[in-house]
Amino acid sequence: MxxxxxxxxxxxxxxxxxxxxxxxxxxxxxxxxxxxxxxxxxxxxxxxxxxxxxxxxxxxxxxxxxxxxxxxxxxIGYLAENVPAYSEMTVGAFLNFICDARGLEGKKRKEALDKAVASCHIESVFHQSIETLSKGYKRRVGLAQALIHDxxxxxxxxxxxxxxxxxxxxxxxxxxxxxxxxxxxxxxxxxxxxxxxxxxxxxxxxxxxxxxxxxxxxxxxxxxxxxxxxxxxxxxxxx
Amino acid sequence: MQGFLAVFKREFKSYFTTPLAYVFLVVFLFFSAYLTFKQGFFGARQADMSAFFINMPLLFVFLVPAAAMRLWAEERKSGSIELLFTLPITVTQALLAKFFAAWLFLLIAMVLTSPMAITVCYLGSPDMGMILSGYLGSILMAGGFLAVGCFFSAISSNQVIAFVLSVVACAVLVFAGMPTTMNYLSSFLPVEAVEAISMMSFQEHFDSMQRGILKFSDLSYFVILIAGWVSACGIVLDERKAG
Missing domain, CATH: 3.40.50.300 (P-loop containing nucleotide triphosphate hydrolases)
Structure with missing residues (x-):
């Protein structure tokens, strides 16, 4: 591949x-x-x-x-070394932006979001802005972003x-x-x-x-x- | 298209999720009104908005680069440019989306000055064509300054450098057409050269629009200027995304 x-x-x-x-x-x-x-x-x-x-x-x-x-x-799902993200956005808004950019809509988007959030265990910080997250959580958000479109x-x-x-x-x-x-x-x-x-x-x-x-x-x-x-x-x- | 819309939406919302939009709007609205009244808006006893539009180039020279400086410099600094350009989005889509989102924001700033126009309409019966052409000129000029700011934001990852360079470039574009500059230039340059310089200035084209004259040459000046600076920005981004 x-x-x-x-x-x-x-x-x-x-x-x-x-x-x-x-x-x-x-x-x-x-x-x-x-x-x-x-x-x-x-x-x-x-x-x-x-x-x-x-x-x-x-x-x-x-x-x-x-x-x-x-x-x-x-x-490709790509996670860069320094986990770039838009720090002023909440985790939810950020992942929705990724869905927008990758053309995930409707039911597919909801399923993709639910799956990525659950598999990276970021439910508890979903409404928090990315700049307030710890390094570990930031990396998990980055990972969710890379996995979201399967x-x-x-x-x-x-x-x-x-x-x-x-x-x-x-x-x-x-x-x-x-x-x-x-x-x-x-x-x-x-x-x-x-x-x-x-x-x-x-x-x-x-x-x-x-x-x-x-x-x-x-x-x-x-x-x-x-x-x-x-x-x-x-x-x-x-x- | 989906890439364009995604970036456009994110970018436009980002103005309002940070204090940037509110600080910008308050400062812009305050100074646009302050300078208008200082110019003698009521004292002139004329139902027009020339006292308002005449200050726009000066205000925009400082404020538009302030709104534009973050466009690419911030993406570079935070590294989010790596995220953006590893998503299925082309450089052109991202560039246009960011430019139009910023332009829409400036358009909102202009729309918020409408109480001034309403006041003029309430107090007298102004020439609406003149007011609308003034607004059109201001919005096109904002787009021109924005395109310049967008370019300088793409060549530097430092927002302050991007801001200073864009202010200088915009100021040159405005002041090249001022009568004092032209007088000075004509002391040692031939008349044709001075005229050519003034034709390249914002001032010359904006002046006729705020007087209510819509000329094809003025409109095409702004369109070409915007297209030129935005394309230059695209070339810079394509060449050195990571730098």
Whole structure:
């Protein structure tokens, strides 16, 4: 469902993403790992058609990100790293705006709203303005926004950052449940999360893919925990 | 269309969910009335609104950029531009929706000055065509200033910079047509050049409209000006959404 071919992006002299290629199929949860500044968010932003790549291309659900950006966005649920939202709006008004923008009307809208609100547990803050919410609640509102149209592809940039252990557990459960009929890409720094939910791992550093494997295989190959595997890969291979 | 309507609705409501709309409207209505009476609205003993319209360019130079500065600068600063442009909405739809929502807000501000027109009608029998053409001119001028403000808001993520640059640009567009500026320019520029500069100024085109003269050249001036600045804003947004 996602096909990336030689994606490249530079910011001035800095090469943020340098020829990244991979494919993700339906039913897979891909854990996108890498040190800070590795290029994870940039790849995700290009997939969500927010940034235009300098080279290469990608397809989401058969639509090219350069030629059919609107169709790509229709098929994607995207949660950005800093969870952008209109802070002066209430959670309800914000989610209704997302429904407007995604063309969800009438009964469909009500069902979508109810489902997203219930699955992200934001009923208690529905009438509160977003600027008054805690970091965890803001992230859950962001997640609800990404899920509301039940997209076939989910791109989540650090979806559990700032959540308490209980919420983390819930969100992981939610992502796991949705995995069956969706294609999910998550970036994270929490390696236990990768072990718990991801069926595949890609480690990226300095804009290049270092490893494309499964958590189990990585652990077996290096005979140590994922934490140590990550350190080994990103310190030795990059240097 | 659905993207346009969604952004338009959200944007228009956002003026009223923050104190912005109320502060803007109170300040605008106060100064528009204050300057009119200071100009000698009653003392002139004439049933017209020229004392009201004559101050509009000066008021708009400061107030319209204040309403426009947040349009894109705020989206950039808060990062919500990333949300907006990962929804199925094109840059053109978002741009036009924001522009028209802000313009509608300014239109409401103008409609709220109608007690002035009602007073004139009550006290005498004014030329309604002149009043309506004055209002049309003011609304078109507000749109022109808004388009300028929209452009500067898109090139900077800092609202203060956006405001200052738009005030300067709008002031240049107004003052280029003032008699004092033209006198000064004619001391060292040929007559044709001075005339060309004054024709590009808001003042020249607004003046004839507030006198009740509707000319195709004046209307097309405003339409071209708005279209030009809004398109420039679209190009800037398309090039550097994230920057």
């Amino acid at each position: 996602i096909k990336i071919k030689g994606l490249r992006k530079c910011f001035g002299p800095i090469v943020a993403v340098d020829g990244v290629s991979f494919e993700v199929e339906k039913g897979q949860i891909l854990g996108f790992l890498g040190p800070n500044g590795a290029g994870k968010s940039t790849v995700m932003r290009m997939l969500a058609c927010f940034l235009r790549p300098d080279g290469g291309t990608a397809e989401v659900c058969g639509f090219d990100i350069l030629k059919k950006p609107i169709q790509v966005r229709q098929n 997209p076939p592809v989910l791109i989540l940039d650090e979806p559990t950052d700032g959540l308490d252990p209980n919420q983390k557990h819930e969100v992981r459960g939610l992502i796991g449940k949705m995995a069956e009929n969706k294609c999910i890409v998550i970036s994270t720094h929490i390696l236990e999360e990768v072990e718990a939910i991801c069926s595949r791992v890609i480690v990226i550093a300095k804009g290049k893919i270092l490893v494309d494997s499964t958590p189990q295989q990585l652990k077996a190959e290096h005979n140590c925990s994922l934490d140590e595997v990550f350190r080994k890969i990103t310190t030795t291979k990059v240097a």
